[in-house]
Amino acid sequence: QQQVKQSPQSLIVQKGGISIINCAYENTAFDYFPWYQQFPGKGPALLIAIRPDVSEKKEGRFTISFNKSAKQFSLHIMDSQPGDSATYFCAASRFGAGTSGSRLTFGEGTQLTVNP
Amino acid sequence: NAGVTQTPKFRVLKTGQSMTLLCAQDMNHEYMYWYRQDPGMGLRLIHYSVGEGTTAKGEVPDGYNVSRLKKQNFLLGLESAAPSQTSVYFCASSYPPLGHREAFFGQGTRLTVV
Numbered sequence: 001q002q003q004v005k006q007s008p009q010s011l012i013v014q015k016g017g018i019s020i021i022n023c024a025y026e027n028t029a030f031d032y033f034p035w036y037q038q039f040p041g042k043g044p045a046l047l048i049a050i051r052p053d054v055s056e057k058k059e060g061r062f063t064i065s066f067n068k069s070a071k072q073f074s075l076h077i078m079d080s081q082p083g084d085s086a087t088y089f090c091a092a093s094r095f096g097a098g099t100s101g102s103r104l105t106f107g108e109g110t111q112l113t114v115n116p
Numbered sequence: 117n118a119g120v121t122q123t124p125k126f127r128v129l130k131t132g133q134s135m136t137l138l139c140a141q142d143m144n145h146e147y148m149y150w151y152r153q154d155p156g157m158g159l160r161l162i163h164y165s166v167g168e169g170t171t172a173k174g175e176v177p178d179g180y181n182v183s184r185l186k187k188q189n190f191l192l193g194l195e196s197a198a199p200s201q202t203s204v205y206f207c208a209s210s211y212p213p214l215g216h217r218e219a220f221f222g223q224g225t226r227l228t229v230v
Contacts, residue, residue, distance in 0.1 A: 009156065032217055043120070043206050043221030044159070089158060093217060103149070103174065104219055106158040 003027050004092050006107025013114050019077040021110045023090035026071065030092040034104070035064065035075050038087045047088070048075070080114045087111050118142055122207050122222035129197045129229045137192040137225050139207030147210045148190040149174075149219065150182060152203040159206065165190055197229045 006023045013019045025033075034049035050057045050064040050073065057064045063076040077084055090107040123138045139148065146167050151159040161174030163182040171182045179201060181193045190209075194201060204226050208219040 004158075006158070034218070041223070043208075043223050045221065046218045049218075103161055103164060104159075104217075106151075106160075108156055108158045 003105050004090060004107045006090050006110060008110060009108065010111045011113070013080045013112065015080065015082060015114055015116050017080050017114075019080045019084070019112055019114070020074060021088055021090070021112070022072065022074045023107050024070075024072045025092050027092070027094065027105075028071070029094045030105075031095055032093045033064070033066065033073050034091050034093075035062075036089045036091060036106075038089065038109075040086075044089055077112075080112075082114045082116050085112055085114050120207055120209055120220050120222035122205075122225050124225060125223065126226050127228070129194075129227065131197060131199060131229060133197050134193070134195050135197065135227075136194075137205055137207075137227075139190045139192070139209075139222060141188055141190075141207075141209040141220070143209060143211075143220065144187070145209035145211055145220070146187070148184065149208045149210075150180070150190065150192045151206045151208065152176065153206060153224070154203050162192065162205075197227075199229045201227065202229045203227060 004025050035047045036044035037047040038044040048059050048062050061078045066073045088110045091104040093104045120141045149164040150162040153159050160176050165171050165184040168187040183191045204224045206224050207222045210219045
């Protein structure tokens, strides 16, 4: 059961364009929604994250939009650059003490290519 | 400060062979995780640990075992490797949840089972 669904699977954007990646989740107990960026041959690294008490968070060219009622959130990359070419994963987690931990549930990933 | 280090980076196994993947972190993190990454399936949690001496099952634990004898190390074992275990394995660690819950990942181990 995939609790976090991500689309599209791949995305090609021209330099300077806007890249948009969407995610939908099922578990309303999730309370932390990060995006991870992964370059080839590397491990994922945290890019930006949001909590459900805000509808938008912006860091530089990267923005997360969050719609709690629709259980959806999206990553927008403004002025996309060739250096942004990577795989992007959305994720969700729920605060859990003790043995539950704070496990991240990941989406399927989106391979972004930004053409020069 | 090396962060999260995985050993080895690449490995080819024959079906039925066993091996251990080592993960070491130098950030004094309590929580450690093992994920596998397969095309189109994202990262799926295999096992995790919330502290030294503890382990728990994740989404896809079958065929794997883990141990956390020391806080800084988390070992993933394959007792009898199968072709279905061909994947890229990532170890991650994080500080206990107090607001921001960033997970730090290693560079991965690419395992091929033939």
